[in-house]
Each structure stands twice: as structure tokens, then as C-alpha cells.
Amino acid sequence: MDKRQLGRSGEKIPVIGMGTWEVGDVQNEGRTLEIQAIRKGIELGMSLIDTAEIYGYGNAEKLVGDAVKDIRDEVFIASKVSAHHFGYDDVLNACESSIKRLGVEHIDLYQLHWPSSKVPIKETMRAMEELVSRGKIRYVGVSNFSVAQTLEAREALPRSEIVSNQVRYSLTHRSIESELLPFCEKEKLTIIAYQPLDSGRISQAKIPQAILDKYGMTPAQIMLNWVTYRDAVVAIPKASNPKHVEENATAIRARISGDDYRAISRKFE
Numbered sequence: 001m002d003k004r005q006l007g008r009s010g011e012k013i014p015v016i017g018m019g020t021w022e023v024g025d026v027q028n029e030g031r032t033l034e035i036q037a038i039r040k041g042i043e044l045g046m047s048l049i050d051t052a053e054i055y056g057y058g059n060a061e062k063l064v065g066d067a068v069k070d071i072r073d074e075v076f077i078a079s080k081v082s083a084h085h086f087g088y089d090d091v092l093n094a095c096e097s098s099i100k101r102l103g104v105e106h107i108d109l110y111q112l113h114w115p116s117s118k119v120p121i122k123e124t125m126r127a128m129e130e131l132v133s134r135g136k137i138r139y140v141g142v143s144n145f146s147v148a149q150t151l152e153a154r155e156a157l158p159r160s161e162i163v164s165n166q167v168r169y170s171l172t173h174r175s176i177e178s179e180l181l182p183f184c185e186k187e188k189l190t191i192i193a194y195q196p197l198d199s200g201r202i203s204q205a206k207i208p209q210a211i212l213d214k215y216g217m218t219p220a221q222i223m224l225n226w227v228t229y230r231d232a233v234v235a236i237p238k239a240s241n242p243k244h245v246e247e248n249a250t251a252i253r254a255r256i257s258g259d260d261y262r263a264i265s266r267k268f269e
């Protein structure tokens with residue numbers, strides 16, 4: 001699996017990772033299968049795992065913790081603090097709770113899940129800096145932030161850097177291309193593309209058959225290949241089906257050509 005630099009940090013993360021929304025809510029055999037899917041994905045190189053305190057009200061983090069407990073050093077764990085926990089003490093407590101559920105000593109990337117109009121960003125970022133200095137988190141990221149909100153967040157974080165912005169991006173959801181994506185490319189922030197497979201509504205992307213045949217790839221693979229074409233972007237598809245996990249892990253085994261990238265881009269503009 002190819003890796004890309006995370007923001008301006010020296011850290012390299014896989015171009016394709018795994019999401020965990022709606023993971024961890026089932027019990028018994030269903031849970032075992034979800035753990036197996038994550039283990040398989042890690043084995044195939046998708047060692048960036050994205051989760052959040054809100055997913056399954058903690059169940060997703062618990063499942064990730066169970067999946068990685070004997071291989072913690074092989075994975076890069078990204079989690080998120082919810083906007084209702086953006087007060088200084090709340091951020092510290094939320095992080096501690098996530099760390100406990102994950103069963104780890106630190107979270108690699110801790111992201112503000114959504115911008116908040118209620119808590120001043122300076123207060124939230126002061127807590128994020130405290131978490132970095134206590135070694136509880138390694139990197140700070142944001143999610144669903146506009147350019148203006150990212151700039152404001154950066155101002156509020158004098159001792160650390162914002163390394164990433166996690167936003168919706170797929171062949172059929174392209175709104176970041178006008179402003180946010182060029183900004184992140186220029187400022188060297190990683191875009192972590194969520195819902196890169198349109199939450200499974202893959203047929204909506206209507207990838208031309210000629211392109212599928214040319215690369216011997218499935219529509220989902222072309223979608224992931226396309227969405228990660230630009231160097232600033234990594235993607236976090238969620239897959240519980242083992243066949244999907246394997247497909248996603250091999251989606252960038254060959255790169256679509258520049259001409260095909262542009263042709264697909266034009267078709268879905």
C-alpha cells in the first residue's frame with residue numbers, strides 16, 4: 001500500500017485506510033466478522049483506521065480496540081471529539097474516554113468532528129495542545145471545516161499544526177474542489193476523504209465500462225483510485241464484507257492515467 005505524508009509532519013499514512021461508521025453495534029458472530037474485516041484490512045496495508053467517540057456511542061472505538069490489541073504498533077488510529085465536548089475540560093475527558101475504549105496509550109490523530117458555533121475555537125485548541133504535550137495524542141486534525149474555519153483553527157493552535165481536514169469527497173460529491181482542496185494542497189494539509197464510495201451507492205457513479213475493462217477494476221476500485229489521485233488526498237472507505245476489504249486494499253495497485261482521471265472528472269462535474 002502506498003503511503004503519503006500527513007500534513008507537514010514526517011508521518012506517512014496509507015493512501016487507503018478504513019472507516020468505522022456503523023461498525024461495532026452488532027454482537028456475537030457479527031462482531032467477530034467486523035473484527036476479522038478490520039484485521040484483514042490491516043494485513044493488506046490499510047492500517048489507517050478512522051473512528052469517533054460518537055460512532056455507536058463508543059461501540060466503534062471499543063471494536064477497533066479489540067481488533068488491534070495485539071498489533072497496536074502496526075496501526076495509525078484516528079478518532080474524533082464531538083462538538084458538544086469542545087469545552088476545555090470536556091476535550092480532555094472525551095479523549096481519556098476514547099483512549100480507554102480503544103485500550104491504547106495514545107491516539108495518533110485526534111480530530112474536531114465538526115466546527116462549533118458555541119465554544120470558541122481557542123478554548124478547544126488549548127485543550128488539544130495540552131493533549132499533545134501530555135502525549136495523549138500525536139497529531140491534531142479537523143473535520144468538516146471550511147477554509148475560513150481551518151485558518152481560524154490554525155491561528156488558535158500556536159504550538160502545534162493542523163495536519164488534516166476530514167471532509168466528504170467522492171466522484172459524485174466534489175464541492176471541496178473549488179476552494180478547500182486547492183487550499184489544502186497549497187498549505188500542505190492532508191484531505192481525509194470520507195464517504196469515498198458514496199456510502200455504498202456505487203452504481204450512481206456510473207463508471208464507463210471501457211475504463212473498468214482497461215484497468216480490470218471494479219467501480220468501487222476506480223472510485224477510490226480517482227478520489228486519491230491527487231497527492232493531498234487519502235480515503236477511508238468502510239467495508240465489513242471481506243470481498244470489499246480486498247477490493248479496496250488493491251484499488252490503487254495501478255494508477256489510472258492522467259487522461260482517464262481528467263475524462264472521469266469531466267463526466268461527473
Ligand SMILES: NC(=O)c1ccc[n+]([C@@H]2O[C@H](COP(=O)([O-])OP(=O)(O)OC[C@H]3O[C@@H](n4cnc5c(N)ncnc54)[C@H](OP(=O)(O)O)[C@@H]3O)[C@@H](O)[C@H]2O)c1
Nearest residue numbers: 019020021194195196197198199200220237238239240241
Ligand atoms: N467526519 C465525518 O463527519 C464523517 C462522516 C461520515 C463518515 N465518516 C468516516 O468515513 C468513513 C467512510 O464513510 P461511510 O462508511 O459513510 O461510506 P463509504 O465508505 O463511502 O461506503 C461504505 C459502504 O460501501 C460498501 N462498500 C465498501 N467497499 C465496497 C466495495 N469495494 N464494493 C462495493 N461496496 C463497498 C460498504 O459495504 P460493506 O460494509 O457491506 O462492505 C458500505 O455499505 C466512515 O466509516 C467514517 O469513518 C466521517
